[in-house]
Amino acid sequence: MFTSEKMTQDQEQQVRILKRVLEGWRMVLLPLKSIFLWEQQWHPCAIFASTSLTYLIIWLLDLNFLATIAIVGLFVNFIDFLVPIICNSIYTPSDWTGQKEKMFEDICRSLVNYYNKILQNIYTFYSLRETSPYVYYIISISMSLTLAWMASAINNIFLLYIFSTVMLLWPGIQHCGIYNIVLSTLHLAPKSSFKTE
Template identity: 25%
Template sequence: MADVSSSQVPEQVDTGVSELQRLKQDLHAYRELILPLNKVLEWEKTHYPAILLGGITLLFAIIWYLEPSVLTTLSLIGISLCVVDFVVPTLSSYLFSSAEWTVVQERQFEGICVRVLNAKTHMSNIKNALLILKRDKPKAYLLLMMGAFAVLAWIGSLLDNLLLVYLLVAFLVMVPGLRKHGILQKVTGQLSEAISKLLKKKEKSAPKSKTN
């Protein structure tokens, strides 16, 4: 899967503005908040992972204690997003000026936007791969999807809903740091290597079973 670089971002035909520039414009009002948040997510200091997990654990502990309904939870999330969407740009315009924004910060901000576009590209590639598999090998696609959903249903029957959401949110929040420090690449590499070895063993054993 090819990564998106600042020089290889597809251009919008109707506006002539690159996808990267459009994303930078959309996030322009939040850039002063995005940079320090990115430092925390990427574990630039050793205590940042503990802070992230501690904050998430505290939040879910409050939810577990109060036991709000699903509608109340969604409403509170919506209210929080609306407040952030209004407060952050307003405070940024008062506290920060464009003259204080340096070239180094602009490069860091652009790098974050590039990684967001890379994630979007990876998700699109996975979707396209599944569509191609469905078109070319429908039986394999059906077995893959049925197996994946069966595993998810089995996991869901073992764990509480709130615990599942907590584990999912904790994993997603820790992904940037795991990726930055090479832990995620190491684990995925080991998994892909184990799967490839398993497939090679099956291919070697298949002719023997036919001859017998």
Template identity: 35%
Template sequence: MADNTAIEREKHMKQLKRRMECWREVILPLNSILLWERSWYPGLILGITTIIFFLIWILEPAILTILSVTLLVLALIDYLVPPVSSWLSPVNKWTGQKEKKLNEICQNLSVIILQLQNLWKLMLKIRNDRPNVYYLGIILCLVLCIWIGSTVNNLLLFYIAVNALLLTPGFRHKGRAMSVSITYVRDFLFHEKQS
């Protein structure tokens, strides 16, 4: 079984690497930013998202406009990045070290995608095997989301979610996610005992 999983993971990684081949010059710096390889990268991430959300807040565009502009920017990036990156960095500048880094990135992405697929399969299995537990969990989660959504501004919620999503790889890479939460809980409990 473990052999099957390793083979599936390797196959998935190779397919992902083939699909990302024309994006390889962009993926390496993007990965560096998401993993905070320099100390100022978290500030860069927060700064860019803050500017984007500030513009959305100031301009107050309709949802359809936001969606259209986002899809337009993504389409332009998808169209322009491969030819521009191949023009700016020729094939002979691609080194073995960069190839090794790309393999590592593809492997990590492949593991994350397979974990998400397994989570989805697990949810479907729970829905079939224990429908009461499944529907109770779904209903509780959705009621909680309704309550949070009606209490907090939607743009602020989306801003927090986007920043959390973009900062998570760096926290995981630096190992700070657990240490920050443990420190917070410890300080909270210690402060409560003193009071």
């Protein structure tokens, strides 16, 4: 069993490692954070438009699965190679202030927190196999059947498009409180329909 002090040390080590990995991307991550958190009104439209354009190009190319994976891999490697070079040529070390370093560390800490939450949820789900096998198998079989039905009934590229769009818009949805508003509306909706005057 991990203690909270050990988990905090592990998390700090993960943040340091992630900061080293993303060192070349740090000048790009600061504006990306503001886009993903919708600090301007046009940011959600930009996310939606860029995702739509990317999937439109994939759909128009009509490549098979392996070719699509290869093209995406080449594109990601190309971007990963170019971004640090461009950032180092445009920005000087004096452009990097203490405030920007703190924002960069906050971004890394947020990414580590999300990663750890996802891992914790996966571990919790798989621990159901030992603690409550019936619930585990009901959930896993239901999810598998639902995914199989969706994959056979709906175009897979369209499913990936919807999933990607939602995942890219999700930080802004949470940051602006839209998720909480929808939940509170859904929670209040049944109660308001039974109110007497």
